[in-house]
Amino acid sequence: MSWLTKSLNSSLGKKLLMAITGLFLISFLLVHCSLNALIFLNDGGVAFNEGAEFMAHNPVIRTMEIVLFAGLLLHIVDGLRLWFENKSKRPVAYAKVDGAANSKWYSRSMGLLGTLLLLFLILHLKHFWYFSRLTDGLEDHTLFAEMQAVFMNPVVVVVYVLGCISLGYHLLHGFQSAFQSIGWNHPKYSPTIKTIGAIFSIVIPAAFAAMPIAFYFHLIH
Amino acid sequence: MEGNLNLTLKIWRQKNASVAGKFETYQVSGISTDMSFLEMIDVLNNRLIEEGDDPVAFDHDCREGICGMCSMYINGRPHGPNRGVTTCQLHMRSFQDGETITVEPWRASAFPVIKDLVVNRSAFDRIIAAGGFVSINTGNAQDANSLPIPKEDADDAFAAAACIGCGACVAACKNASAMLFTSAKISQLALLPQGKVEASKRAEAMVAQMDEEGFGACSNTGACEAECPKGISLENIARMNREYFSATFSSK
Numbered sequence: 001m002s003w004l005t006k007s008l009n010s011s012l013g014k015k016l017l018m019a020i021t022g023l024f025l026i027s028f029l030l031v032h033c034s035l036n037a038l039i040f041l042n043d044g045g046v047a048f049n050e051g052a053e054f055m056a057h058n059p060v061i062r063t064m065e066i067v068l069f070a071g072l073l074l075h076i077v078d079g080l081r082l083w084f085e086n087k088s089k090r091p092v093a094y095a096k097v098d099g100a101a102n103s104k105w106y107s108r109s110m111g112l113l114g115t116l117l118l119l120f121l122i123l124h125l126k127h128f129w130y131f132s133r134l135t136d137g138l139e140d141h142t143l144f145a146e147m148q149a150v151f152m153n154p155v156v157v158v159v160y161v162l163g164c165i166s167l168g169y170h171l172l173h174g175f176q177s178a179f180q181s182i183g184w185n186h187p188k189y190s191p192t193i194k195t196i197g198a199i200f201s202i203v204i205p206a207a208f209a210a211m212p213i214a215f216y217f218h219l220i221h
Numbered sequence: 222m223e224g225n226l227n228l229t230l231k232i233w234r235q236k237n238a239s240v241a242g243k244f245e246t247y248q249v250s251g252i253s254t255d256m257s258f259l260e261m262i263d264v265l266n267n268r269l270i271e272e273g274d275d276p277v278a279f280d281h282d283c284r285e286g287i288c289g290m291c292s293m294y295i296n297g298r299p300h301g302p303n304r305g306v307t308t309c310q311l312h313m314r315s316f317q318d319g320e321t322i323t324v325e326p327w328r329a330s331a332f333p334v335i336k337d338l339v340v341n342r343s344a345f346d347r348i349i350a351a352g353g354f355v356s357i358n359t360g361n362a363q364d365a366n367s368l369p370i371p372k373e374d375a376d377d378a379f380a381a382a383a384c385i386g387c388g389a390c391v392a393a394c395k396n397a398s399a400m401l402f403t404s405a406k407i408s409q410l411a412l413l414p415q416g417k418v419e420a421s422k423r424a425e426a427m428v429a430q431m432d433e434e435g436f437g438a439c440s441n442t443g444a445c446e447a448e449c450p451k452g453i454s455l456e457n458i459a460r461m462n463r464e465y466f467s468a469t470f471s472s473k
């Protein structure tokens with residue numbers, strides 16, 4: 001199997017790993033966002049709590065949770081490794097760089113955007129994953145009630161919105177970039193991939209950002 | 222003269238690879254807008270020689286956009302402000318009177334500075350030597366129509382073969398990545414029947430050499446494609462990825 005590790009450790013292989021884990025995280029975002037969007041039914045969290053209950057006890061979902069953490073960890077470790085390795089390839093910096101002339105700022109800032117995402121994720125996991133899985137807080141009140149409580153703090157709301165903006169830009173480049181990394185660049189499919197990627201990068205983070213905002217302004221009871 | 226330019230040049234000067242360099246500022250006046258950027262540097266160099274100073278060392282050869290030698294990072298972009306040209310094809314009409322122009326060498330650990338604006342690009346030669354050739358016996362030249370090659374493939378191979386090895390892709394890339402160059406050299410052969418035979422071996426050897434030389438990975442920013450004087454497409458990088466990953470599983 002040394003041929004496989006050799007390939008995955010090459011500059012191309014490291015990007016293949018980023019792309020596969022990135023696309024996997026994207027599929028997770030879709031599920032996570034759809035389930036959370038149940039709060040917008042404004043039924044006092046009944047449907048949302050049922051969904052959360054199902055996710056917490058379904059063995060398939062619980063197994064995928066482990067895969068998800070592994071995938072996220074791989075994405076982070078590989079991403080940070082690429083970021084630092086790539087930086088080291090130009091030891092003497094240019095005095096003047098006109099980056100805007102040839103590329104988008106967010107495509108050049110994936111490491112920074114990813115790190116902001118990571119900081120947000122730590123806070124986010126602490127708020128909800130830790131609460132629901134590692135404390136017995138759920139015996140006291142529902143996950144919906146916990147969301148209501150957490151999003152009363154305006155600082156938390158602002159941090160969440162900033163996290164969603166970072167996610168949006170990370171995906172605006174990352175979604176279509178992942179297909180290029182796995183070698184899928186084709187005149188028949190690439191324009192569609194780019195369009196779907198742009199829509200996904202706007203709609204999903206916007207829906208996520210709307211959640212803390214809606215709670216804060218009591219639009220959801 | 223009327224319409225001619227007076228310019229301030231900030232040029233990177235460095236004696237050799239082992240000493241630190243720094244920017245020197247020069248004034249040039251009466252520069253014709255019809256001059257190429259290299260001719261403008263020639264004017265400066267003539268003056269420096271007359272004054273007994275060391276002229277600015279820079280690479281150049283054909284001065285008609287085909288050899289790829291004229292590496293200069295001008296005002297934050299490889300080959301200056303225009304798309305699709307090399308420095309020798311950049312004309313002074315692209316600049317304003319009174320402008321300050323910053324000129325730097327390509328910056329990459331794989332392209333060490335030899336002197337001033339001259340960098341050592343032999344890393345590219347070693348990537349080619351690792352597999353950018355056809356070593357099977359292809360026999361004598363055949364009748365042109367005896368090898369069926371789809372027109373699209375011939376066009377794509379030709380477009381990839383337009384790469385002149387200038388290194389602007391490396392210079393433009395935030396990761397100093399050589400993916401556009403390497404993928405063009407892999408593609409021009411992989412697309413044609415004579416080159417297909419050794420495609421997996423070639424992809425593995427050239428990518429390994431590219432990594433060995435210390436070029437970065439690809440973040441798909443597209444800066445290389447935008448700055449390439451020959452319009453080499455990012456599709457080549459996707460093709461290289463396909464070639465390489467299929468070689469991972471199929472090569473012996």
Ligand code: HEM
Pocket residue numbers: 015016018019021022023025026029075076079080082083110111113114115117118121170171173174175177178179181182438439440441
């Ligand atoms: C839900 C969260 C995330 C999703 C959906 C996601 C998705 C993606 C996708 C699809 C790509 C493109 C891969 C490619 O170009 O082939 C990518 C790239 C990247 N991600 Fe993430 N990511 C997430 C979180 C993170 C985190 C927490 C980090 C922390 C370091 C990170 C760091 C990076 C880096 C550095 C790249 C660019 C690698 C390169 O092109 O050199 N990402 N991400």
Ligand code: SF4
Pocket residue numbers: 289383384385386387388389390391401402405445448449450451452453
């Ligand atoms: S791909 Fe374009 S920029 Fe890169 S070496 Fe070839 S011609 Fe120059």
Ligand code: FES
Pocket residue numbers: 280281282283284285286287288289290291307308309310
């Ligand atoms: S000198 Fe040959 S391409 Fe510019």
